[in-house]
Amino acid sequence: MKALTLFSSLALPLLGEACLLPEELLDAVPAPHMVLPRQTGNTGLGVGQGDRFDGGSVVPRGPGSQEHGTDMGLLLNVKEIHSAVRALVDEYGIEYFEAPDKTYDGNPIFGARAGGTPGCASSYHVYFNAAIHARERGSADNIVYFMADLLYANKHNTGLRYGGRTYSNCDVRRALATGIVFTPLANPDGVAWDQETNTCWRKNRNATSAIEGNPASVGVDLNRNFDFLYDYIEKFHPDVGPSLASQNPAAQTFQGLSAFSEAESRAIRWVMDTHPSLGWYMDIHSYTGVLLYAWGSDENQIRKPYMNFMNSTYDNVRGLLPDDPDAGDVYGEYIPSRDWADKVYAAERSKLAMHAATGRYYDAYPAALLYPTSGASDDYAYARHFVDPGLSKIHGYCLEFGFGNSQVRSCPFYPSPQQYHQHLLETASGFMEFLLAASEIGLGPEGTC
Numbered sequence: 001m002k003a004l005t006l007f008s009s010l011a012l013p014l015l016g017e018a019c020l021l022p023e024e025l026l027d028a029v030p031a032p033h034m035v036l037p038r039q040t041g042n043t044g045l046g047v048g049q050g051d052r053f054d055g056g057s058v059v060p061r062g063p064g065s066q067e068h069g070t071d072m073g074l075l076l077n078v079k080e081i082h083s084a085v086r087a088l089v090d091e092y093g094i095e096y097f098e099a100p101d102k103t104y105d106g107n108p109i110f111g112a113r114a115g116g117t118p119g120c121a122s123s124y125h126v127y128f129n130a131a132i133h134a135r136e137r138g139s140a141d142n143i144v145y146f147m148a149d150l151l152y153a154n155k156h157n158t159g160l161r162y163g164g165r166t167y168s169n170c171d172v173r174r175a176l177a178t179g180i181v182f183t184p185l186a187n188p189d190g191v192a193w194d195q196e197t198n199t200c201w202r203k204n205r206n207a208t209s210a211i212e213g214n215p216a217s218v219g220v221d222l223n224r225n226f227d228f229l230y231d232y233i234e235k236f237h238p239d240v241g242p243s244l245a246s247q248n249p250a251a252q253t254f255q256g257l258s259a260f261s262e263a264e265s266r267a268i269r270w271v272m273d274t275h276p277s278l279g280w281y282m283d284i285h286s287y288t289g290v291l292l293y294a295w296g297s298d299e300n301q302i303r304k305p306y307m308n309f310m311n312s313t314y315d316n317v318r319g320l321l322p323d324d325p326d327a328g329d330v331y332g333e334y335i336p337s338r339d340w341a342d343k344v345y346a347a348e349r350s351k352l353a354m355h356a357a358t359g360r361y362y363d364a365y366p367a368a369l370l371y372p373t374s375g376a377s378d379d380y381a382y383a384r385h386f387v388d389p390g391l392s393k394i395h396g397y398c399l400e401f402g403f404g405n406s407q408v409r410s411c412p413f414y415p416s417p418q419q420y421h422q423h424l425l426e427t428a429s430g431f432m433e434f435l436l437a438a439s440e441i442g443l444g445p446e447g448t449c
C-alpha cells in the first residue's frame, strides 16, 4: 500500500496545504479582518517563558540521547534558540556565526557549523535552515535538538534512538563528518511576533510596504523572496494559482519589492556563498508530512535540457500542472536524470526513517506536485550551479514535518505536546538518514583547506 501511496501522489499534482492553508491557497490575499486577533484559547503546546539554557551555560540535550519518552517540555522561545546554540558552541567547540545584515527589527541571523574542519569553510557540505515561516512552530527546535544529540553522541561515544529507529555511534560519526551548517531561526522577527501574539504569523515583520489600517500588509514571505523565477508574472502561465507568489503586501505570499530585498533571505544566500562546497540543503517547514525536492516550478523532465528556468522561450507557459498537450503548453523543468535519482534516493531513505521513528507515514515527491512556487529557497539552492557552473551543485529539499493540529482551528501549525515530541523524533531520524544518504551519494566538491 505504501508504494501505491507514492505512485498515486506522483500522478496527482496540487495535493497539499503545506505552509498555506486551504483558504489561503484559494485566495492568498486576505482582507484586513483576516489577521487573527491575539489568541488566548487553545494554542497547543506553550512557549517557554524563561531561558532554560541560561544564556548558553546549560547545554541542550535532544530526545535521541535521553531515555525514551523523556518530556522535552515547552516550545523553545527565540531567546532560548540563541542560548541553545551558544551552549553547543561552548560545549563542543563548534563555530558560531552571524550573517552580515540585521533584520528589520534589528535582530541578527545566527547559526553554527559542526563536523567540518574549524576555520575551513569548504569542509562543510550540508546546510539545514529552519523557521523561515514564523508560525510553523517547532521548526527551530527540531534542528537545535538534533544537533545537540549528534554532538553529544559523538563526544560520549554513544548511538542515538528516535522511537523505533536507532543509530550506532559509527552512524553518528559518519553523519557529523559530512560537515553541517545550520541556521535554526531564519525569521527571528516573525517568530518572536508569532510567539508573543499567537496570530498564526507566517511572514517576517518588514513594514516597508505596509498599508495603513491593514495589519496583514506587514511582512514579506521570505520563501518567495529568493532569486529563482522571481518575476512570476513574466515567468509563469497566468492561470497558475496564488501559491506562486504575490505583489500584494497583504498576501500571505507577498514576495517583497525585489529578489533578496530581505535580510533573512540574504543571510541564507550568504551562508551558501561563504561555504563553497555545499552539496545538500534542507529547509524545514510544517505541515503535510512530506519531503519535497526540486523542482518547485513545474513537473520534472529529463529529455529536454533546453527547457529550463533560464530559457525565456517558455515564459508564460510554466507552472501548469498537469500540462494540457492539446493547449500546446507542455512544459517541464529540466533535471539531469542522475540528479533526480540522487534526490529520490536521499528522500526515500529519509522518509522511511521518519516512518520508522513513530509509525507515521511520510511521503516524498517533487515540490511542484504540492503546488508551484516562485522564489523558494530550495529551488534557489539547486538553481545556483545551473546559472553559474562555477558554483557547487546543492541538492535542495523542503521538509514539511507533521500533519497539523486540528485541535487548534485558528492555527493548525501550532502542535500539541504529543505532536511536538513526535516531530522531534521524526525529523531527527530523517535528518540522520539524510546525512548518511548524502555521504554515500557524494557530499560535493572536496575542501581546499
Ligand SMILES: [Zn+2]
Pocket: 018, 019, 133, 136, 285, 286
Ligand atoms: Zn513553510
